[in-house]
Amino acid sequence: MVELTNKQMRVSSKMNDRMEKNRVVVTGIGVITPIGIGVDSFWKSSMSGKSGISSISRFDTEAYPTKIAGEVKDFNPGEYMHEELANNLSRCSQFGLAAAQMAVKDAGLDFSRIDRNRVGVLIGVGIETLLYYDEKTAIEKNNYTLRTKPPKDNRNASNVISGFFNLPGQSLVGATACSSGNQAIGIARNIIKSGQADFVLTGGVEAPIFPLNLAAFCSLRIMSKRNDQPEKASRPFDRERDGFVMGEGAGILILEREENARKRGVHIYAEIAGYGATSDAFHMTMPSKDRIQICKSMRLAIGDADLDIQDIDYINAHGTSTLANDSGETKAIKTVFGDNAYKIPISSTKSMTGHLIGAAGAVELITCILAMENSIIPPTINLENADTECDLDYVPNKARKKEINAAMSNSFGFGGNNSTIVIKKVF
Amino acid sequence: MKKRIVVTGVGIVSPLGVGIHENWERYLSGISGIKEFEIEGANIRTYAGRVSGPELETYVPETKKDKVDRFASFALAAAKMALADAKIGEEFDREKIGVFIGSAYSGLYSIEKQLQVLYLEGPRRVHPLLMQNNLANAPSGEVAIELNLKGPNVGFSCGGCSGDYSIIQAFNTLQRHNIDAIVAGGTEAPLLPRVFEELGPKGLFQPNSADANRASCPFDIARKGFILSEGAGIVVLETLQSAEKRGASIYGEIIGFGTSYCHNNSENQKNTNFYSKVSCIKQALSSASLDPVSVDYVHASGISGIREDVEEAEAIKSILGDNDRKTPVSSTKGSLGFSIGASGPINIIFSLLSLRKHILPQTNNLENIDPKCTSISILKRSDFRPINIVLSNNFDYAGNNVSFVFQRF
Numbered sequence: 001m002v003e004l005t006n007k008q009m010r011v012s013s014k015m016n017d018r019m020e021k022n023r024v025v026v027t028g029i030g031v032i033t034p035i036g037i038g039v040d041s042f043w044k045s046s047m048s049g050k051s052g053i054s055s056i057s058r059f060d061t062e063a064y065p066t067k068i069a070g071e072v073k074d075f076n077p078g079e080y081m082h083e084e085l086a087n088n089l090s091r092c093s094q095f096g097l098a099a100a101q102m103a104v105k106d107a108g109l110d111f112s113r114i115d116r117n118r119v120g121v122l123i124g125v126g127i128e129t130l131l132y133y134d135e136k137t138a139i140e141k142n143n144y145t146l147r148t149k150p151p152k153d154n155r156n157a158s159n160v161i162s163g164f165f166n167l168p169g170q171s172l173v174g175a176t177a178c179s180s181g182n183q184a185i186g187i188a189r190n191i192i193k194s195g196q197a198d199f200v201l202t203g204g205v206e207a208p209i210f211p212l213n214l215a216a217f218c219s220l221r222i223m224s225k226r227n228d229q230p231e232k233a234s235r236p237f238d239r240e241r242d243g244f245v246m247g248e249g250a251g252i253l254i255l256e257r258e259e260n261a262r263k264r265g266v267h268i269y270a271e272i273a274g275y276g277a278t279s280d281a282f283h284m285t286m287p288s289k290d291r292i293q294i295c296k297s298m299r300l301a302i303g304d305a306d307l308d309i310q311d312i313d314y315i316n317a318h319g320t321s322t323l324a325n326d327s328g329e330t331k332a333i334k335t336v337f338g339d340n341a342y343k344i345p346i347s348s349t350k351s352m353t354g355h356l357i358g359a360a361g362a363v364e365l366i367t368c369i370l371a372m373e374n375s376i377i378p379p380t381i382n383l384e385n386a387d388t389e390c391d392l393d394y395v396p397n398k399a400r401k402k403e404i405n406a407a408m409s410n411s412f413g414f415g416g417n418n419s420t421i422v423i424k425k426v427f
Numbered sequence: 428m429k430k431r432i433v434v435t436g437v438g439i440v441s442p443l444g445v446g447i448h449e450n451w452e453r454y455l456s457g458i459s460g461i462k463e464f465e466i467e468g469a470n471i472r473t474y475a476g477r478v479s480g481p482e483l484e485t486y487v488p489e490t491k492k493d494k495v496d497r498f499a500s501f502a503l504a505a506a507k508m509a510l511a512d513a514k515i516g517e518e519f520d521r522e523k524i525g526v527f528i529g530s531a532y533s534g535l536y537s538i539e540k541q542l543q544v545l546y547l548e549g550p551r552r553v554h555p556l557l558m559q560n561n562l563a564n565a566p567s568g569e570v571a572i573e574l575n576l577k578g579p580n581v582g583f584s585c586g587g588c589s590g591d592y593s594i595i596q597a598f599n600t601l602q603r604h605n606i607d608a609i610v611a612g613g614t615e616a617p618l619l620p621r622v623f624e625e626l627g628p629k630g631l632f633q634p635n636s637a638d639a640n641r642a643s644c645p646f647d648i649a650r651k652g653f654i655l656s657e658g659a660g661i662v663v664l665e666t667l668q669s670a671e672k673r674g675a676s677i678y679g680e681i682i683g684f685g686t687s688y689c690h691n692n693s694e695n696q697k698n699t700n701f702y703s704k705v706s707c708i709k710q711a712l713s714s715a716s717l718d719p720v721s722v723d724y725v726h727a728s729g730i731s732g733i734r735e736d737v738e739e740a741e742a743i744k745s746i747l748g749d750n751d752r753k754t755p756v757s758s759t760k761g762s763l764g765f766s767i768g769a770s771g772p773i774n775i776i777f778s779l780l781s782l783r784k785h786i787l788p789q790t791n792n793l794e795n796i797d798p799k800c801t802s803i804s805i806l807k808r809s810d811f812r813p814i815n816i817v818l819s820n821n822f823d824y825a826g827n828n829v830s831f832v833f834q835r836f
Binding site: 127128134154156162163166170171174176177187194196212217277282296300 | 576
């Protein structure tokens with residue numbers, strides 16, 4: 001008999017009270033980030049506080065104010081797909097397909113033994129069309145050194161994954177810019193809860209380090225220009241932060257009903273317990289000053305999970321390292337959690353990976369899951385002097401041991417959308 | 428308990444016109460929105476369905492003119508129309524209305540223009556509005572800002588089913604979340620040289636037809652592929668509870684839908700595209716707990732594709748069978764063309780108008796039915812008949828399929 005702490009009992013009994021039979025759980029994870037490919041490598045780097053940011057190596061950044069990014073250095077598409085397919089796909093789709101294969105393997109899914117019609121694919125991608133043509137054009141114009149053949153398969157990343165595994169179920173991309181990965185997981189959970197699928201491959205993917213995209217973000221003056229110290233550039237909540245740093249990667253999760261997972265006898269990482277989504281309806285690229293809708297997104301997710309604010313043990317912040325986001329998000333967390341805000345460890349793992357745009361929400365939810373699984377919280381690195389407006393516990397620079405029964409991940413995107421997911425430990 | 432979801436407002440921007448009645452009346456009188464079209468810069472003449480600028484301008488807010496991408500301007504116009512049609516006014520709680528709009532090509536106009544700027548003038552000349560304007564969720568964001576809608580706000584992309592999937596996820600979201608309505612649909616502005624270049628060699632659409640008025644001719648023996656067009660279709664999905672509480676006029680209820688995806692690779696067995704369409708329609712009917720005989724009318728996808736139209740006709744036949752009722756089928760692509768991500772919601776709107784008005788539109792440009800499509804009963808002339816259940820298909824050329832079943836309310 002496992003002995004449960006009081007808090008575990010509270011969280012667990014709330015789960016029983018709910019009598020909800022179709023709880024949705026995570027049973028497989030695949031991850032590609034600038035600080036590691038695969039769960040083990042990614043987690044080891046997260047624990048040691050490694051930065052994945054370096055000078056951009058794939059095209060000439062001379063004329064760009066920002067010359068740094070989080071590149072995935074050791075990704076070999078040949079490990080995951082035939083050369084011909086790899087040549088046809090964009091880097092984004094290559095990442096998505098590779099991470100999906102990792103997740104499928106991790107979940108012990110054998111598609112030949114289940115009803116493929118009952119498997120959906122819903123992937124979050126923020127800037128899919130622009131990046132496809134950006135990549136294609138850069139290669140055609142010899143302005144990119146990582147590969148020589150331009151991609152020619154412009155199917156959505158979801159269709160690429162469905163096609164590879166021969167899955168006829170729902171297949172779509174969810175796009176909400178920088179929150180795409182988080183939103184996709186919330187919407188995928190709805191698909192399972194509605195009984196339209198038994199499994200959904202979901203998460204986020206983005207390969208945004210291309211010339212036009214970098215120029216577009218630079219023109220908004222929200223990127224870090226700390227080009228001489230790449231590893232110090234992404235510094236959420238720090239007084240000296242000067243903007244976000246773009247990174248590339250993917251996070252794919254396998255969702256299924258708890259009952260189904262138990263029947264299969266596979267490892268259950270966590271329950272996707274709550275999802276909240278709102279819109280500022282204020283401005284396409286600037287957050288609204290009052291943060292009302294960010295607060296509401298968090299409240300909705302906590303309520304959807306049938307939890308109270310004191311039940312949240314860890315928050316993975318959106319924490320982009322821009323001036324506006326970090327102080328605003330801090331303010332919103334204080335509004336929602338009151339005095340409790342000071343007691344909850346919060347970290348922004350974008351300090352290590354950079355901002356993975358459409359993949360960020362998914363990789364950060366995976367971070368929450370691994371933190372819960374290992375009872376240890378990854379740090380916010382480069383936090384040397386906290387901004388006076390950022391006075392919460394951001395787990396600066398060193399990982400910290402803590403038992404976590406419920407965690408929350410925030411993501412906010414251009415277009416004024418806000419998205420929050422709450423996960424719970426499954427006992 | 429499952430919430431019942433109904434449609435209370437619709438809005439269309441298409442080559443036939445900007446407005447519900449403009450589209451319906453012009454379609455029924457046999458007018459085509461397909462015109463000769465010169466691909467900019469390529470000096471090639473072809474056919475396409477272009478949205479009329481002056482008609483569109485009356486709907487796009489002054490502050491947004493030339494500030495948003497073309498695909499977002501369509502969505503702004505159609506969403507405004509749909510919300511007004513649903514008679515949703517200031518008294519409706521704005522926090523309880525979401526926006527889900529899909530698109531396959533996103534802001535390709537902005538992307539193409541800024542790619543040129545990048546390579547001719549350098550990165551520092553790239554426009555600061557490029558990021559917000561290119562995004563697949565730009566229409567959802569712009570509509571939310573313009574109409575002050577603070578519920579969930581998402582963009583979707585899935586080829587020619589981008590709009591349909593937005594409606595499916597909106598349906599699911601209304602089921603699971605405490606909101607009352609979602610402005611949902613699709614928008615597309617693909618009339619750019621690059622899209623013609625990409626789709627042309629695949630043999631999907633062949634522009635060398637005899638004349639513009641006959642270029643798109645679903646199920647006709649003379650069809651040579653689909654004709655690309657642009658536009659937007661937006662509906663207001665609302666919980667029945669909310670609609671009844673405010674006494675809204677209801678177009679119809681979503682009682683079922685089905686989806687399928689079939690990647691058309693060489694390893695696939697023969698006819699997988701046909702079976703995939705069958706599976707899609709079957710799921711739609713079974714999720715609605717309906718026998719095939721209950722279907723009164725099929726609003727077909729009928730994109731005027733050489734292979735696609737035959738597959739769809741056979742799929743409809745295999746499910747509805749050769750019953751005595753001769754379930755009528757029609758496609759509106761002859762006048763509308765195929766507007767990729769917007770086509771599904773536009774089909775849905777025509778289906779809902781049929782439910783409301785008891786008029787089944789004819790299949791424009793159908794002169795000689797392809798013998799391979801004669802097993803179904805395709806309407807050459809419009810028909811006045813009371814209908815209760817309509818099946819609305821949207822099947823693209825890349826293997827994405829969605830079918831909806833609507834019931835008269």
